[in-house]
Amino acid sequence: MGRHTLPTLVAIDGPAGSGKSSVSRAAARRLGFAYLDTGAAYRAFAWLNLDNGTDTSDTDAVRRLLPEFDYSIGTDPDEYYVRVGQIDVTDAIRSPEVSAAVSAVARIPAVRSQLTDLFQSLASNVDRPGVIIEGRDITTVVAPEAEVRILLTASEQARMDRRSAEITTQSAETVAEQLRSRDRADSQVVDFMSAADGVITVDSTHLDFEQTIQAVIDVINTRTKRAFA
Ligand SMILES: Nc1ncnc2c1ncn2[C@@H]1O[C@H](COP(=O)(O)OP(=O)(O)OP(=O)(O)O)[C@@H](O)[C@H]1O
Numbered sequence: 001m002g003r004h005t006l007p008t009l010v011a012i013d014g015p016a017g018s019g020k021s022s023v024s025r026a027a028a029r030r031l032g033f034a035y036l037d038t039g040a041a042y043r044a045f046a047w048l049n050l051d052n053g054t055d056t057s058d059t060d061a062v063r064r065l066l067p068e069f070d071y072s073i074g075t076d077p078d079e080y081y082v083r084v085g086q087i088d089v090t091d092a093i094r095s096p097e098v099s100a101a102v103s104a105v106a107r108i109p110a111v112r113s114q115l116t117d118l119f120q121s122l123a124s125n126v127d128r129p130g131v132i133i134e135g136r137d138i139t140t141v142v143a144p145e146a147e148v149r150i151l152l153t154a155s156e157q158a159r160m161d162r163r164s165a166e167i168t169t170q171s172a173e174t175v176a177e178q179l180r181s182r183d184r185a186d187s188q189v190v191d192f193m194s195a196a197d198g199v200i201t202v203d204s205t206h207l208d209f210e211q212t213i214q215a216v217i218d219v220i221n222t223r224t225k226r227a228f229a
């Protein structure tokens, strides 16, 4: 049987360390939804550039690599993987080197255009009743028509504390500075710090992980007028 209805689209944006990936994945798992981590694609393309020895400040050189970007990602929250060609880069794309390079490639319009088309195609082809798509420009560019649009944010201090708690290979100061500079670079490209019209803000500064997941699920249930979970 072919699909008769399109999946419910849930778009979640927010700054670095706000909990987008971990909260979206956990909420998708509980709802029986698919989960699309859009940041992983930008990270994987930055990884390809670094692996290829491309100068990521050379826009033409980065653009020339786009046709070679053979990308795949797992959208089942329980079978998450990120691949470039046959190479599994799930862990490699989280390295400090990739985190330092990703904003440079993400600011190139041709990169954004190709990846946005890819995200829209991936989201419409999931074999689930819904899909949670998370990133920076989902509520505004990738899926502005989404039934549910959420800005997941937290104070800069809370986001830094959380990020430095998970990254033990660098000092808290280094992690904090990297997070600030990535947010600064990213906010040149798209505003993910203020909610566009129709976007619900969930501020997790004073919520723990479980409370944040429930807050997101509550918004989804309210906006779709269904009791998914
Ligand atoms: N409300 C919360 N309370 C405590 N810890 C949290 C909360 N939300 C997320 N975390 C933790 O904070 C860390 C960062 O979360 P996550 O990686 O999902 O953020 P992110 O928004 O996807 O960041 P980035 O955009 O940089 O990928 C993770 O270790 C996650 O478990």
Ligand SMILES: Nc1ccn([C@@H]2O[C@H](COP(=O)(O)O)[C@@H](O)[C@H]2O)c(=O)n1
Binding pocket: 016, 038, 039, 040, 042, 043, 102, 103, 106, 134, 135, 136, 137, 138, 182, 186, 189
């Ligand atoms: N929709 C998006 C998602 C991500 N980016 C860029 O990728 C970087 C990594 O994203 P994470 O969610 O994995 O931290 C992010 O800092 C942006 O530079 C984007 O531009 N648009």
